[in-house]
Amino acid sequence: MSDNKQIVADIDHSLYDFKDIENEKDFYRMEEGLTEETVLKVSEEKNDPDWMRDFRLECLKLYNEIKMPNWGPSIEGLDMDKISSYVRHKSDMKGKWEDVPEDIKNTFEKLGIPQAERESLAGVGAQYDSELVYHNVKDEVAAQGVIYTDLESALRSEYADMIKSHFMKLVPPTDHKFAALHGAVWSGGSFVYVPKNVKVEIPLQSYFRLNAAGAGQFEHTLIIVDEGADLHFIEGCSAPKYNVANLHAGCVELYVGKNARLRYSTIENWSKNMYNLNTKRALVEENGIMEWVSGSFGSHTSYLYPMTILKGDNSKMEFTGITFAGKGQNLDTGAKVVHQGERTSSVINTKSISKDGGIGTYRSSVTIQSTAKKAKASISCDSLMLDSISRADTIPGMDIRTSDADVGHEAKIGRISDEAIFYLMSRGISEEDAKAMIVSGFANPVSKELPLEYAVEMNNLIKLEMSGNG
Amino acid sequence: MSEQSLLQVKDLSVSIDNELPILNNINLDIKPGETHVLMGPNGAGKSTLGFSLMGNPHYCVTGGQILFDGQDITNLSADKRAKAGMFLSFQNPYEVPGISMGSFIRNAYHAQTGAPVKLLQFQKSLKAAMELLSMDESYADRDLNVGFSGGEKKKAEILQLLMMNPKFAILDETDSGLDVDAVRTVSKGIEEYQKKKDGALLIITHSTKILESLHVDYTHVLVKGSIVHTGGASLVDEINENGFERFIKED
Numbered sequence: 001m002s003d004n005k006q007i008v009a010d011i012d013h014s015l016y017d018f019k020d021i022e023n024e025k026d027f028y029r030m031e032e033g034l035t036e037e038t039v040l041k042v043s044e045e046k047n048d049p050d051w052m053r054d055f056r057l058e059c060l061k062l063y064n065e066i067k068m069p070n071w072g073p074s075i076e077g078l079d080m081d082k083i084s085s086y087v088r089h090k091s092d093m094k095g096k097w098e099d100v101p102e103d104i105k106n107t108f109e110k111l112g113i114p115q116a117e118r119e120s121l122a123g124v125g126a127q128y129d130s131e132l133v134y135h136n137v138k139d140e141v142a143a144q145g146v147i148y149t150d151l152e153s154a155l156r157s158e159y160a161d162m163i164k165s166h167f168m169k170l171v172p173p174t175d176h177k178f179a180a181l182h183g184a185v186w187s188g189g190s191f192v193y194v195p196k197n198v199k200v201e202i203p204l205q206s207y208f209r210l211n212a213a214g215a216g217q218f219e220h221t222l223i224i225v226d227e228g229a230d231l232h233f234i235e236g237c238s239a240p241k242y243n244v245a246n247l248h249a250g251c252v253e254l255y256v257g258k259n260a261r262l263r264y265s266t267i268e269n270w271s272k273n274m275y276n277l278n279t280k281r282a283l284v285e286e287n288g289i290m291e292w293v294s295g296s297f298g299s300h301t302s303y304l305y306p307m308t309i310l311k312g313d314n315s316k317m318e319f320t321g322i323t324f325a326g327k328g329q330n331l332d333t334g335a336k337v338v339h340q341g342e343r344t345s346s347v348i349n350t351k352s353i354s355k356d357g358g359i360g361t362y363r364s365s366v367t368i369q370s371t372a373k374k375a376k377a378s379i380s381c382d383s384l385m386l387d388s389i390s391r392a393d394t395i396p397g398m399d400i401r402t403s404d405a406d407v408g409h410e411a412k413i414g415r416i417s418d419e420a421i422f423y424l425m426s427r428g429i430s431e432e433d434a435k436a437m438i439v440s441g442f443a444n445p446v447s448k449e450l451p452l453e454y455a456v457e458m459n460n461l462i463k464l465e466m467s468g469n470g
Numbered sequence: 471m472s473e474q475s476l477l478q479v480k481d482l483s484v485s486i487d488n489e490l491p492i493l494n495n496i497n498l499d500i501k502p503g504e505t506h507v508l509m510g511p512n513g514a515g516k517s518t519l520g521f522s523l524m525g526n527p528h529y530c531v532t533g534g535q536i537l538f539d540g541q542d543i544t545n546l547s548a549d550k551r552a553k554a555g556m557f558l559s560f561q562n563p564y565e566v567p568g569i570s571m572g573s574f575i576r577n578a579y580h581a582q583t584g585a586p587v588k589l590l591q592f593q594k595s596l597k598a599a600m601e602l603l604s605m606d607e608s609y610a611d612r613d614l615n616v617g618f619s620g621g622e623k624k625k626a627e628i629l630q631l632l633m634m635n636p637k638f639a640i641l642d643e644t645d646s647g648l649d650v651d652a653v654r655t656v657s658k659g660i661e662e663y664q665k666k667k668d669g670a671l672l673i674i675t676h677s678t679k680i681l682e683s684l685h686v687d688y689t690h691v692l693v694k695g696s697i698v699h700t701g702g703a704s705l706v707d708e709i710n711e712n713g714f715e716r717f718i719k720e721d
C-alpha cells in the first residue's frame with residue numbers, strides 16, 4: 001500500500017488556485033470591519049436564538065478588550081478593518097448535490113469533493129465562504145442515529161439544548177483574542193452527534209473553501225461522540241490566492257465520551273495570503289481515545305496547536321502532525337495536552353519541513369496535573385530544512401506536577417543531506433525526484449495515518465511544494 | 471569480447487571544492503565485460519575516483535575527460551550516468567527513512583528505463599535476487615538501509631546491482647567490514663553479475679578475499695592520487711603478500 005503512495009501524478013496547482021470572480025454579483029457580502037452593527041447583522045442573517053445573539057455581543061466586547069498575542073509569528077499584516085466577516089451565496093443550503101448553484105458546484109467538483117463522497121465517505125458537508133452549501137449523510141449512517149448537520153439547523157432542532165451546553169465551553173471566548181472574534185462572528189461549520197455505542201465505519205468529511213477575497217471564515221465544528229461510540233472525521237480546507245489578507249479563525253470542539261474513540265484528520269492547504277488562527281480542542285472521558293492527524297501546508301501565517309484534555313482515567317491521545325513551510329510562510333504549529341486523569345497517556349509525533357526561506361516552528365505544551373497519577377507522555381519532533389535560508393525551531397513546554405510521571409522527549413533538527421541526494425541520483429533518479437522522495441519518506445509516518453486518497457493528496461502537495469510552484 | 475571501450479578515463483584530475491587536488495591524470499580503459507581491480511593504501515583516492523566516475527558534485531573535475539559508451543559524460547549529473555548504464559555500490563550506503571527497499575528499487579528501475587514496471591515480474595526477480603544473496607524477504611518492506619547491519623547494507627547494494635543490471639559497476643569496498651560468510655555471499659552476487667550478465671566491473675578493495683571466486687582482467691595500484699602500476703590478476707596476489715611498499719617507494 002505504501003508503495004503506491006510514492007508514485008504520484010503531476011498535479012496542476014490551478015486545482016486550488018482557480019477563482020470565481022464572474023459570479024460575484026450572486027453573493028451577499030457584509031461590509032468590512034467589526035462593529036456591534038456588523039455582529040448584529042451576522043446574527044440576524046443567521047436567525048440566531050436570543051442567547052446566541054447576546055453571546056455574540058459579549059464576545060465582541062471581549063475581542064475589543066483582549067490584546068493581540070505577542071509570543072508568536074507576526075500578524076501585523078492582518079487588519080480587521082479590511083476583513084469582511086460574512087460572505088454568502090444568495091441561495092440556501094442544499095441536501096442534494098444537483099441543487100447546489102452551478103458556480104459553487106464547479107468549484108467543489110474541481111476539488112473532487114462529490115467524487116470522494118460517492119467513493120469513500122459516510123457523509124459530506126461543504127462550506128463555501130461563510131455558509132454550508134451542501135450537507136448530506138448516507139442513509140445507513142443516519143439510520144444509526146448519527147446526526148451530521150450544519151450548526152445553524154441544529155440550533156433550531158431537538159439538539160438545541162445539547163449545543164447550548166457545549167458551544168464554546170471547551171474553547172471559551174476568553175481563551176484568546178481570536179476565540180473571542182470567532183464567538184462574535186462564527187458562521188457555518190458542522191454539528192455531529194454519534195449516539196452511544198454506535199460505530200461509524202467510514203469517515204465523515206467537511207470541506208471548507210474560502211473563495212472571497214479579503215474575507216474571514218469562522219466556521220464552528222462541534223462533535224460529540226457519546227459513550228462507547230466511534231467516529232473518524234475528516235476536515236479539508238483550501239482557498240485561491242489573493243493579494244489581500246484573508247483570515248481563518250475557526251473553532252473545533254470535540255467531546256469524546258467514556259470508552260469512545262474519535263479520530264480527527266485535517267489536510268489544510270489554505271492559500272498563502274491566509275492568516276490561519278484556528279483553535280481546536282478535545283475533552284476525553286474515561287478510557288476514551290482521541291487521535292489527531294494534522295497536515296498544514298498552506299497559509300501565510302499559522303497558529304495551530306490542537307489541544308486535548310485527558311480528563312477521564314486511562315484516557316489516551318495521539319497526535320500525528322506535519323507542517324510544510326515554503327517561501328514566505330511562517331507556520332507555528334504543534335499540540336497541547338493536559339493530563340488530569342490517572343494513567344492517562346499521550347503521544348505527540350510531529351514532522352516539520354521548511355524550504356525557500358520558510359519558517360517552521362514546533363511549539364507544544366504538556367501539562368501533567370497532580371491528579372494524573374502514573375501519566376505517560378511521549379513527544380518526538382523532527383525537523384528537516386531543505387536549504388540554508390530556511391528555519392526550523394522547536395519550543396517544547398512541560399509542566400509536570402506528579403512524581404511518578406513517565407515523560408519522554410526527543411527532538412531532531414537537520415538539513416537534507418547532499419550525500420543522500422547523490423545516493424538516490426546514482427540510481428537514476430533526478431535531483432528533484434530524489435529530494436521529493438527523501439521528503440515524502442520523511443513525511444511517511446504521517447501519510448501512513450491518512451486514508452489513502454488523502455495520503456495521495458498530501459504527497460501531491462509535497463511534490464508541488466518541492467517543485468517550487470506551491 | 472569487443473575491442474570497443476566501455477569506459478575511457480583520459481587524464482582525469484579531480485579536486486574537492488577546487489582546492490586540494492586528489493586525483494592526478496588518471497587513465498583507465500575498461501571494455502565490456504572486463505573486471506578491473508583498483509587497490510591502494512588508505513587515503514590514496516580510491517573512493518574519490520569511484521565518486522568522480524559516478525558524478526558526485528562534491529568532487530570537481532579540474533582536467534581530463536570521462537567517456538562512457540562513446541559519450542562524453544564528464545559533465546553529466548549522476549542520474550544521467552546511471553541511465554547511461556553506470557552503477558556505484560557505496561561503501562557507506564545512505565539510510566532513507568520512509569521509503570521501503572522494494573519500492574525504492576522499483577522507483578529507480580522505473581526512473582532508469584522510463585518503462586512501466588510489471589509488478590509481478592518485478593517481485594519475482596527481486597525475490598530471486600534476494601534469495602541468491604541470502605537476504606530475508608522481509609527486508610524488501612523495510613525502510614531502505616535503515617537499521618540494516620553493515621553486511622545487510624552491502625547486500626542491499628549488490629541486490630540493486632543485480633536488479634538494475636547496468637553495463638558497468640563500480641564496487642567501492644563492498645567487502646569491508648564483512649565477516650567471511652557475508653563476503654562469500656556478496657561475492658556470489660558479483661559473480662552472477664559478472665558471468666551471467668557479462669557486466670564490466672571496477673572493484674575498489676583493500677583485501678583480496680572478495681576476488682577469490684571472481685575473474686580479474688587487470689589490477690591498478692593507486693598511490694597518492696596517481697595510478698602507479700597496472701598489471702594482471704597475479705598482481706593481486708603479489709600485493710596480498712608484500713603490501714604496497716614497493717609502489718610507494720617507486721613513487
